[in-house]
Amino acid sequence: MGQALLEINELAVSFSTQGGEVQAVRGVTFAVEKGETVAIVGESGCGKSVTAQSIMRLIPEPPGRIKNGTIHMNGKDLASLSEKQMRGVRGKQIGMIFQDPMTSLNPTLKVGDQLTEGILVHQKISKNEAKQEAINLLNLVGIANPEERLNQYPHQFSGGMRQRLMIAMALMCKPELLIADEPTTALDVTIQAQIIDLFKEIQRKTGVAIIIITHDLGVVAQIADRINVMYAGEIVETGTVKEIFYDPQHPYTRGLLDSVPRLDGDRTQKLIPIVGSPPDLFSPPEGCAFAARCDYAMDVCLSHDPEHTKLTDHHYTKCWLQDKRAQKPF
Amino acid sequence: MLKYILKRFLWMILTIWVIVTLTFFLMHAIPGDPLDMGDTGSSDAASANLAAYYNLDQPLGVQYVTYLKNVATFDFGPSMTSRSRDVNDMIESGFPASLQLGIASLVFSVISGVFLGVFAALRHNKMIDYITMIIAVIGISIPNFIQSMLFINYIAVNVDFFPIARWGTWQHVILPALALASGPMAIIARLTRSNMLEVLTQDYIRTAKAKGLTSFQIVVKHALRNALLPVVTIMGALTAAVLTGSFVIERIFSIPGIGQYFVNSISNRDYPMIMATTVIYSTILVVMMFIVDILYGLIDPRIKLHSKED
Ligand SMILES: Nc1ncnc2c1ncn2[C@@H]1O[C@H](COP(=O)(O)OP(=O)(O)OP(=O)(O)O)[C@@H](O)[C@H]1O
Numbered sequence A: 001m002g003q004a005l006l007e008i009n010e011l012a013v014s015f016s017t018q019g020g021e022v023q024a025v026r027g028v029t030f031a032v033e034k035g036e037t038v039a040i041v042g043e044s045g046c047g048k049s050v051t052a053q054s055i056m057r058l059i060p061e062p063p064g065r066i067k068n069g070t071i072h073m074n075g076k077d078l079a080s081l082s083e084k085q086m087r088g089v090r091g092k093q094i095g096m097i098f099q100d101p102m103t104s105l106n107p108t109l110k111v112g113d114q115l116t117e118g119i120l121v122h123q124k125i126s127k128n129e130a131k132q133e134a135i136n137l138l139n140l141v142g143i144a145n146p147e148e149r150l151n152q153y154p155h156q157f158s159g160g161m162r163q164r165l166m167i168a169m170a171l172m173c174k175p176e177l178l179i180a181d182e183p184t185t186a187l188d189v190t191i192q193a194q195i196i197d198l199f200k201e202i203q204r205k206t207g208v209a210i211i212i213i214t215h216d217l218g219v220v221a222q223i224a225d226r227i228n229v230m231y232a233g234e235i236v237e238t239g240t241v242k243e244i245f246y247d248p249q250h251p252y253t254r255g256l257l258d259s260v261p262r263l264d265g266d267r268t269q270k271l272i273p274i275v276g277s278p279p280d281l282f283s284p285p286e287g288c289a290f291a292a293r294c295d296y297a298m299d300v301c302l303s304h305d306p307e308h309t310k311l312t313d314h315h316y317t318k319c320w321l322q323d324k325r326a327q328k329p330f
Numbered sequence B: 001m002l003k004y005i006l007k008r009f010l011w012m013i014l015t016i017w018v019i020v021t022l023t024f025f026l027m028h029a030i031p032g033d034p035l036d037m038g039d040t041g042s043s044d045a046a047s048a049n050l051a052a053y054y055n056l057d058q059p060l061g062v063q064y065v066t067y068l069k070n071v072a073t074f075d076f077g078p079s080m081t082s083r084s085r086d087v088n089d090m091i092e093s094g095f096p097a098s099l100q101l102g103i104a105s106l107v108f109s110v111i112s113g114v115f116l117g118v119f120a121a122l123r124h125n126k127m128i129d130y131i132t133m134i135i136a137v138i139g140i141s142i143p144n145f146i147q148s149m150l151f152i153n154y155i156a157v158n159v160d161f162f163p164i165a166r167w168g169t170w171q172h173v174i175l176p177a178l179a180l181a182s183g184p185m186a187i188i189a190r191l192t193r194s195n196m197l198e199v200l201t202q203d204y205i206r207t208a209k210a211k212g213l214t215s216f217q218i219v220v221k222h223a224l225r226n227a228l229l230p231v232v233t234i235m236g237a238l239t240a241a242v243l244t245g246s247f248v249i250e251r252i253f254s255i256p257g258i259g260q261y262f263v264n265s266i267s268n269r270d271y272p273m274i275m276a277t278t279v280i281y282s283t284i285l286v287v288m289m290f291i292v293d294i295l296y297g298l299i300d301p302r303i304k305l306h307s308k309e310d
């Protein structure tokens, strides 16, 4: 394996607020290979969006700040680029899709304008060529009559269609990486499935790598190669889809899986919510952030932060239960 | 779009008609008779002659119909105070100055208001933001007639470049236009600033940024347009403010506009002149609102769709 497309190392992001410093992301490390799909899952507020926006350097600064860490894209550290250099990355090397397609498009500009403005900034091409490219992409994302549609405004599209527009827009410059922050959350279930299929099809055709952020484990199972489970600003477990779904090792991951219905399993099986709420990110606990909610918490969990334990080539977890020292027979 | 414009146009005509009608009857409801000012003991015969000359001997209904016909052809008849002159003559002589002043004020208030508002929003919570908003508060809270007097007293008197009063060259326009524009400018600046701050937090701004656009492109192409929508909406009201303000400003700067006729005509019960000035002012206002409606439709595509549906 050569160099990964994206390598994030020890990323830490904080927001300074009136109440103090919110440590939204606290030492996140993961990599994305060319052409693969990596999912980030975790409950609300665990720092998924902040991680994604940090890659694009879209965190509002101030109050936000990348405190620590590197974000290497093709060997170049995005965290240390100037704003001007970063503009050359946004939209060109990395495309981004946001949660709410209703508000993510400018209501007063024609769709064609919004699709082509990015490529016109990044490439020296004529408006006509840009338009042609937009038509190609609308075809790719399955919007009929693209030529006509380019002259319409966002309100003339349905929610699912707008998300297709957003996807087309993110792909205009043929980026190597697509970041989708909850791309299906705002859509109804049948449309969700269509959009997920679209992502898979696009990946097959263009070979783009995808980081997909979601609450929805069903979505993850369908699309991801690898999964990062985030909790309170950290990745607590990472592994392939199989490893995470069939062999979850972190109590939080197990909790997440137990709290969604399974179609294959016992119908009478109860859903078990994870009790309690995530820790205060103003002053994260000294030990494991999940300890307060964990059924298996030990003394060491409260006083010492666990390290990442390697289980297989891809499978790591940040839990004392899996630590080599904990497993030693006495 | 055409249907929308046509509909707005019909509304405009209807509005003007209502205003003309209301003015006509309200004016005749004011106690007192324009011909009986209690001055010279003019004979009954002379009074009757005059009444006939001004159509005042007819029943009110007939007067109203005649009047509507005249208004439709922009013929306001003879004035009652300077009997030798037609109202049309007087309006024509005063209108250019009033128009220049009004347009200069509106243009100045819109351009500088938008500029200040955008600037303040982009430098939110910085020095420029505070300074701009202080200027805005001053502009709103000091009445324009006081501003005018301050301008005359401290600027026109000391700086030869600015004439103290009267009309003629473009230098004459600056100070009165400034005094007239400062209120609307301040309102526009505050509105633009708050809209801009709001729009800049919208999701589509983040989308634009994620495409790699520069801040300048984002502000001009994505933010400004949406931030200006509410500003366009209040243009009608601001025009009204400029019009009413102009009566006072024209007087203070001794500008030979139509404001003076309007004010005098009311105390003189000069019916034709009251009607003429009212019709002119309200037409300007209503036309302005018509333009605003159309602009609104041009800036916000969602409006067009709406009118198609109904
Ligand atoms: N602009 C900001 N100012 C202050 N705190 C912020 C800001 N943006 C995010 N945060 C904090 O960072 C933490 C992580 O937020 P983030 O949006 O990444 O959560 P998330 O995992 O994406 O949740 P969700 O699933 O609800 O989208 C939250 O606790 C949030 O309060």
Ligand SMILES: [Mg+2]
Pocket: A048, A049, A050, A181
């Ligand atoms: Mg989020």
